Amino acid sequence: MNTLPGLFHPARSIAAFAALSLSSLALATEPAAFTGAPVTVGLGTARVLVMTNASNAPDSISVVLTKEALNGLPDARPDQMAWEFELPMPDTGPRTGFDHVVLDWNPAGHPPDGVYSVPHFDVHFYVISNGERAAVTFHGDGRQVAMAAPDPQLVPAGYVVPPDAAVEKMGMHGLDPAGGEFHGAPFSHTFIYGYYKGELTFVEPMISLAFLQSLPEVTSPVRKPQRYSRPGWYPATYRIGFDAARGEYTIALQNLQRFD
Template identity: 30%
Template sequence: MARSALVLALMACVALLPSGTLAKFWYGEKKDYDTIIGVRGAWVRTYMETEKVWTRGRPAKAVGVEMSKALFDNIEKVPRQQMTVPPPINFNLDGFEVILAMPDQQQAHSFSKVRINYNKGGHPLAGVYDVDHFDVHFDWDPQPVWDTMFNLTTGPDGPCEGVTPDKYSRVFEPLPKQCFPPDHTQAGQLEWGHGSHLFPLKAPEFNPPRRFNQTLIFGTWGGQVRFVEPMAATSWLKSKAVTGPGSKGVFFSIANPAYYPDDRYVAGRYGYIWSNQKTLKFELRSMRRAAVGCKYNPRLGWAGFRPPIGTPNTVEVTFSPVELCPFPTPDTWKPAA
């Protein structure tokens, strides 16, 4: 066996060792782009970091996505798909998405998969997110749960921004207020395959409105928070704020809801790390178990209704006819018994 092959085999064995081992990094699914873009060493993968001696059942120190510099530097060579968003948005989307499984150590984290998007020219909200950037969606639910709403095999299945009227209404179900991230608002748009996004109104890009450097948003459908999504502009990821000498990464706090609907791990911080200028990491850390308690409380009420047309800091997609594609409002919302 060649020396390089032996080293790779040993690394694979270490990553699969059971609890109590000296393993520090556990790797999930990897996507190689060498032959796709003709650049050697272009890849992206998921990972989990644990203590050097990890006991099964203890939370991970961090989970994330690691991208080689070769892929980052040549990201625009990856084939992209184009889509035009009709009036009143009038936006040309140009990007690609790759879905990767997270490391299968569910006792240490609760994330099933990650969806990585590169958006050439960005996406709505115009004037805020319309710059070249990455979106990294960390999904709690496994794919079969997502398939009940957005089936990747069959594709869009209805006239309401790609879903049936019933699913459209489900996407915009409100959440008990204690389970809604503080100081966030619904984006006012259904994005097929994702659901509805929640914008952080206290983030720098909204005070005053301007093009963002980095941020974190949440995603919902069916009356639950389904994913957490760090976003970062390509130009900012190249700046000294992230790449400065001796940088150990740039991290920010996450404004989690006070409660979640089930027992899961959530992250307290997110950030970006250039590891020896060879790989870029999009990372969640400070993992903890969420407080559970999403039973409706009349004293607190509901949060997260689809905002009325004309609300500031929303996408305002209106090309789905209201009479065909209804959505819950404070006056009409009646949760299932």
């Protein structure tokens, strides 16, 4: 079919529309990064980074530390054995179900003695608010309720939640007794679940300072419970790595999956 110059040309119009649609689709599905405000840690900084996938859904949530963050960290003192750095989630981007992240520096480690008693970081990803976390306590009349055992469906197979693993302003800690650190190997890293009043309130990669200083690149599977207490995006794996070009360590919850 012939057309006059300047008039509608069906073939050209269809091709142009298709090109425009594909271009818009590419832009819509381009993975993106969303960063929380950096917080001073040691001589460097730490921040939260949320990455999306090609479907614009959360794919990973990471704590990123500059290499200087491992220098100038405080030593243990008689009046203080741990330091807490609250890291905000990004102001924009997809909602993950995680409210905030707390990076805890333990220069002398913590119990159990001989297991986690080495310098290390606890990286708590909380699904409760900062106010709710601040109210977590195992003292007073509500102690029995606070220490209530979680529903077995909230605890991954093989994990245990010992009563002496209750920590103020954190929660009860679900541990993996199959970890090498419980069988004579030096502690390097593990994955912990946290509970309060029987509900799952945080997930926690824990990493020794020595392991980070080895400039690692490791991805480990996460043993998942049958269900979670709150809807959100929960990890199937966690990664600990070092990017030499950027001079940054990454501790990431990866392969996030939506649970309602």
